[in-house]
Amino acid sequence: MKPVVWGVLSTAKIGVQHVIPAMLSSPLVELRAIASRTLPPAQEAARSLGIAQAYGSYEELLADPAIEAVYNPLPNHLHVPLTLQAAAAGKHVLCEKPVALSAAEAETLQTASARVHIEEAFMVRHHPQWRRARELVRAGRIGELRAVQVFFSYFNDDPGNIRNQPGIGGGALYDIGCYAVLAGRYLFESEPRRAVSLVDRDPQLGTDRLTSALLDFGAGRQLNFTVSTQSVRFQRVQVVGTLCRIELFIPFNAARGEQMHLALDEGGLLDGSSVTVETLPAADQYRLQVEAFCRRVRDGASPQAGGLEDAVAQARVIDALWLSERTGRWEAIA
Known part of the structure; x- marks a missing residue:
């Protein structure tokens, strides 16, 4: 090519x-x-x-x-x-x-x-750990997928940083909450019907520094997440089914060229000793992303995921979460 x-x-x-x-x-x-x-x-x-x-x-x-x-x-x-x-x-x-x-x-x-x-x-769509998680869900390995839970945080209160400037799209929801929204859409392979949010804004910066949300995907399926720009650095994803739980340890900032791991927990022992860990192939998710784009440029094929319609659907969810912040109610996702 x-x-x-x-x-x-x-x-x-x-x-x-x-x-x-x-x-x-x-x-x-x-x-x-x-x-x-x-x-x-x-x-x-x-x-x-x-x-x-x-x-x-x-x-x-x-x-x-x-x-x-x-x-x-x-x-x-x-x-x-x-x-x-x-x-x-x-x-x-x-x-x-x-x-x-x-x-x-x-x-x-x-x-x-x-x-x-x-x-x-x-x-993240291109990383083997995410593809493996969805493969396990599709295969029924965890039973019926019930819930996806995401926590993603870091600490940055520098007013000069673009992530802390509300007028240009700063704040936790735009910067990292979008990953949490994607996690639910990617693993449920459907769109949420409604959403509710709880937002804490920095009184000086004006950005959302701590945002939590609950998204209803219908049929009893839920995504809940918390993201923060002013909390200790941490990230984790839990994928919970009726028979088993998947845990992604470094779901978003996977190191380039290193192996990642995911855990499978059938709930046998609450102390975690019954958990099995699966090692994924070493990968560079950024390279995989760019190469997939290059192939589409050359063959003219439409993307299976990540195209503009997908981006619009993603934005509709975030719109509903901002609206819920203002109304304090569940909001339908158009």
């Missing part, structure tokens, strides 16, 4: 530390250029990462005729505007999550998605 020629919009940490190294390791990727709002940061990133071309504006990169696809890890409020610009320039777009700050905003990408591939970058 001919490598896909990529450009990266911005020198964001997730790109420089995770996605770009994954791109550079793949034979399916030719990473041609990186852009920033000014030239010096782009030049520094290009030098340190071995990227051929640096651009001092996003528009310059998008005007490069050699670039076929772009990775967009810009702050959340710039996801849709720059994705639209990239699509107008004929570039396919892998956009960081959340793809938009509302379902209505995500829907503005629909016309563009008919011309180019636009996908939301949930790398």
Whole structure:
């Protein structure tokens, strides 16, 4: 397969530390250029990462005729505007999550998605631990899936950090709660019907620093989660069935190229001594994500998951959770 020629919009940490190294390791990727709002940061990133071309504006990169696809890890409020610009320039777009700050905003990408591939970058979908968990659920290994429980937290109260700026899409729900929502949708393989949330906002920053939610998937199936930007660093996913429980120990920030583990617990002993641990193949979820995107660019196939319709459905859930914060009630998911 001919490598896909990529450009990266911005020198964001997730790109420089995770996605770009994954791109550079793949034979399916030719990473041609990186852009920033000014030239010096782009030049520094290009030098340190071995990227051929640096651009001092996003528009310059998008005007490069050699670039076929772009990775967009810009702050959340710039996801849709720059994705639209990239699509107008004929570039396919892998956009960081959340793809938009509302379902209505995500829907503005629909016309563009008919011309180019636009996908939301949930790398966890590609990791063997998540695929194995869903395989076990599908096979009936845990009986009937009843509940998915997610906890995801870290501590960051820096007012200068984009995650702590509410006007540009900061806060726990947008940053990490989206992973929890995806976990339920991915494992139940359906959409929730209604949702209720409880939100605690930082009085100075204005962002949600602790958000919990309950999502009703119908037929007695539930997702509950808590996410926080001002709690001790921790993450875990529990997948609970009528016969067995699956536990994912590092569900979201799986180290690149390392083996992950999941636990199977049939509930024999409450002290955990009856738990069996399964080791998954070593993997780089970012590389797997980018390579899957490259293959779709080359073969023109629609994604089985992660396409724009999926991103709109994801945004509808988050919309309902914000509405529930305001009303204090269960809200239907449109």
